Amino acid sequence: xxxxxxxxSCNGFSLLVLLLFGIVLNAIPLIVNFVDEGQFFHNPISCxxxxxxxxxxxxxxxxxxxxxxxxxxxxxxxxxxxxxxLSSLLxxxxxxxxxxxxxxxxxxxxxxxxxxxxxxxxxxxCEFSFSxxxxxxxxxxxxxxxxxxxxxxxxxYTNLTVxxxxxxxxxxxxxxxxxxENKHRTIHLTVFLGLLLxxxxxxxxGFSQIVIGFLGCLCxxxxxxxxxx
Numbered sequence: 001x002x003x004x005x006x007x008x009s010c011n012g013f014s015l016l017v018l019l020l021f022g023i024v025l026n027a028i029p030l031i032v033n034f035v036d037e038g039q040f041f042h043n044p045i046s047c048x049x050x051x052x053x054x055x056x057x058x059x060x061x062x063x064x065x066x067x068x069x070x071x072x073x074x075x076x077x078x079x080x081x082x083x084x085x086l087s088s089l090l091x092x093x094x095x096x097x098x099x100x101x102x103x104x105x106x107x108x109x110x111x112x113x114x115x116x117x118x119x120x121x122x123x124x125x126c127e128f129s130f131s132x133x134x135x136x137x138x139x140x141x142x143x144x145x146x147x148x149x150x151x152x153x154x155x156x157y158t159n160l161t162v163x164x165x166x167x168x169x170x171x172x173x174x175x176x177x178x179x180x181e182n183k184h185r186t187i188h189l190t191v192f193l194g195l196l197l198x199x200x201x202x203x204x205x206g207f208s209q210i211v212i213g214f215l216g217c218l219c220x221x222x223x224x225x226x227x228x229x
Contacts, residue, residue: 004212004213004215004219005072005216007208007209007212008069008072008084008087009069009070011205011209012067012069012087013070014201015062015202018198018201018202019059021194021198022053022054022058022198022202023054023055023059024054025194026054026055028191029049030044045113045187046108046111046184048111048192049191051104053108053199054195056100057097057098057101058098058198060097061093061096061100062097062202064093065090071083072216081216084213084217085213085217086213087209088210088213088214088216091207091209092206092210094202094206094209095203097202098199098200100199101202102196102200102203105195105196105199113185113187115151115180116145116185145185150181
C-alpha cells in the first residue's frame with residue numbers, strides 16, 4: 001500500500017466518524033425539544049439547529065467523499081488513478097459543507113439561544129438566508145450570553161446588582177441544568193462548539209485529501225493482486 005492509499009483510507013474513516021458526530025450533535029437540541037415540549041416544531045432551543053449544519057453541512061455533504069475515500073484503498077474497486085482523483089474532487093463538496101457548518105456554528109454562538117433573545121424567545125431571526133451568514137462578525141465571538149449570571153433581561157430594576165449585569169468569568173454551576181435558562185444555554189454552547197470543531201476538522205481533512213488524491217492520481221497506486229490472499 002502506498003502512502004497515498006494509506007492516507008486516503010485514514011481520511012475516509014476520519015470523515016465517517018466526523019459526519020456521524022455532526023449528525024448526532026445537530027440532533028441533540030431537536031430531541032431535547034421534542035422530549036420537553038412533546039412537539040417537534042415547537043419552541044426550539046435556538047434557531048440554528050433547524051438550519052441543519054451538522055445533518056446537511058457536516059453530514060450529508062460529506063458522505064460522497066467519505067465513501068470514495070474508503071473505496072479508493074488497496075484492493076478496493078476504486079484503487080486506481082481515477083478513484084484517487086474522484087476522492088480528491090468529491091472533497092470539494094466536503095469543504096463547502098464544512099464551511100457551511102462553521103459559519104452557522106459561529107453565527108449561533110454569537111447570537112446565543114432563544115431564551116437569551118432580547119425580544120423574549122423571538123423566532124424572527126430563525127428564517128434561513130445566506131445574507132444572515134454573510135453578516136456574521138467573528139470579532140463579536142465573546143459568549144457573553146453564557147458567561148453572565150443570567151442572560152434574561154430582569155424585570156425588577158430596583159434589585160439589580162453589579163454581578164447580575166456584568167460577566168463573572170466562569171459562572172458557578174454553569175454546566176448544570178438547574179434552570180430552563182441554564183439548560184438551554186449549556187445545550188446550545190455544547191452543540192455548536194462541537195459542530196464548530198467538527199467543521200474545522202472536516203475542512204482540514206478535506207484539504208488534505210485533495211492534495212493526497214491528486215498525488216495518487218499523478219504517481220499511481222499499488223497494483224491489485226489477481227487473487228485474494
